[in-house]
Amino acid sequence: MKRGDIVAGAFALALQLLSFDVQSALLEDGDFTGAQRKAFVEAPEQFPKFVLPRLKPMGGALWLDNDHLIMSVRELPNGWRADKDALPPTPLSPVEELPPRASRMIVVDVNSGAITDAPYAGQLVCVDNGNIVVSLTKPGVHGTQYYAGRYGARLSLLTAVTAQRPTFGAGCELAYLKDEFWNYPLGPGAGLLRVHRTSDFQFDVNLPAVLVDSSGQIRREFEAPKDMLPPDIEYLPYLRQYVLEKYDASHHVRAGALMTVDGTLSPIAPDPFLHEIVESDGGEAPVRYTRRGPLWSLRPVPRMWRQQGLYLRDGGRLLRLESQSTVGIQVSPDGCRVFYRRVPGDPNFVLGTVKEWSTAQLIVMTICKP
Numbered sequence: 001m002k003r004g005d006i007v008a009g010a011f012a013l014a015l016q017l018l019s020f021d022v023q024s025a026l027l028e029d030g031d032f033t034g035a036q037r038k039a040f041v042e043a044p045e046q047f048p049k050f051v052l053p054r055l056k057p058m059g060g061a062l063w064l065d066n067d068h069l070i071m072s073v074r075e076l077p078n079g080w081r082a083d084k085d086a087l088p089p090t091p092l093s094p095v096e097e098l099p100p101r102a103s104r105m106i107v108v109d110v111n112s113g114a115i116t117d118a119p120y121a122g123q124l125v126c127v128d129n130g131n132i133v134v135s136l137t138k139p140g141v142h143g144t145q146y147y148a149g150r151y152g153a154r155l156s157l158l159t160a161v162t163a164q165r166p167t168f169g170a171g172c173e174l175a176y177l178k179d180e181f182w183n184y185p186l187g188p189g190a191g192l193l194r195v196h197r198t199s200d201f202q203f204d205v206n207l208p209a210v211l212v213d214s215s216g217q218i219r220r221e222f223e224a225p226k227d228m229l230p231p232d233i234e235y236l237p238y239l240r241q242y243v244l245e246k247y248d249a250s251h252h253v254r255a256g257a258l259m260t261v262d263g264t265l266s267p268i269a270p271d272p273f274l275h276e277i278v279e280s281d282g283g284e285a286p287v288r289y290t291r292r293g294p295l296w297s298l299r300p301v302p303r304m305w306r307q308q309g310l311y312l313r314d315g316g317r318l319l320r321l322e323s324q325s326t327v328g329i330q331v332s333p334d335g336c337r338v339f340y341r342r343v344p345g346d347p348n349f350v351l352g353t354v355k356e357w358s359t360a361q362l363i364v365m366t367i368c369k370p
Contacts, residue, residue: 220263291335336368
């Protein structure tokens with residue numbers, strides 16, 4: 001063999017090894033295999049997206065109606081900051097004097113990006129069907145105080161709050177303990193979902209959950225709730241059903257079920273492709289329900305972060321609408337708009353850091369055709 005052939009052969013082998021190393025590194029860094037890429041469609045421009053002004057919602061944003069988001073903030077693009085500037089007057093503040101450095105509550109028009117002050121201050125807790133819950137931590141008062149009422153009216157102190165982190169059912173009604181049950185309101189006149197408890201913060205998974213109508217009569221008994229800790233109950237007006245969030249304890253894949261007012265359950269099964277990823281590699285895939293279908297935010301384990309993103313089951317197709325980290329997902333009351341915070345890059349080095357807020361974008365995506 002000639003020296004030139006030996007050198008050429010060695011060079012070709014080196015290139016193959018280098019190519020293999022690069023491919024291995026990509027896969028180890030979270031890239032998809034060829035077979036996996038056939039399971040979904042990259043569709044980042046499938047639906048229009050509107051980038052909101054750069055804001056830092058504390059605890060996330062919630063839909064006030066189909067065109068407006070409401071959120072608590074500690075600073076605004078105009079330079080206002082809670083730690084140095086006085087809070088502007090809030091006409092419907094539930095307390096005579098706001099705590100120093102209280103959060104400001106604002107409303108954002110998702111069509112124009114216009115920002116206006118809400119008539120309240122403090123930390124936003126819940127908004128649903130025209131009801132709102134706000135919390136305030138006042139100097140000299142032990143614990144956090146919660147105020148609730150109709151949006152646009154003066155709020156009243158919730159004196160029945162006993163848990164450190166209270167849970168609210170549909171319509172922002174306070175869930176409460178009574179006898180051996182946790183009671184989760186399903187909205188005005190719709191009754192309660194009752195779950196057996198073993199202590200203030202745990203459910204007895206060996207006993208069935210019970211659906212009780214507004215007259216107190218048992219309508220239906222369900223199987224033991226297993227890992228539904230606690231139930232996340234949301235009413236979907238466009239379906240006239242409730243969505244109950246549920247957990248797969250084995251693989252941490254969040255699934256759910258739709259429940260009619262009479263208690264009929266229809267499971268929202270994890271997407272097979274996403275379930276396989278989480279089952280084999282770890283991570284989680286929280287689900288939200290939209291008018292077009294289930295929407296998952298895939299949050300893989302650190303080494304597989306390139307598989308992250310927002311996935312929509314649209315008919316027979318699984319669409320990947322975002323390839324970046326998506327958090328704080330909320331669906332509008334009509335099921336047609338999705339709000340989320342989009343953070344580029346490897347979330348393991350971004351989420352929870354100063355860099356997250358400097359690079360994050362607040363997005364509203366419209367998934368229904370006009």
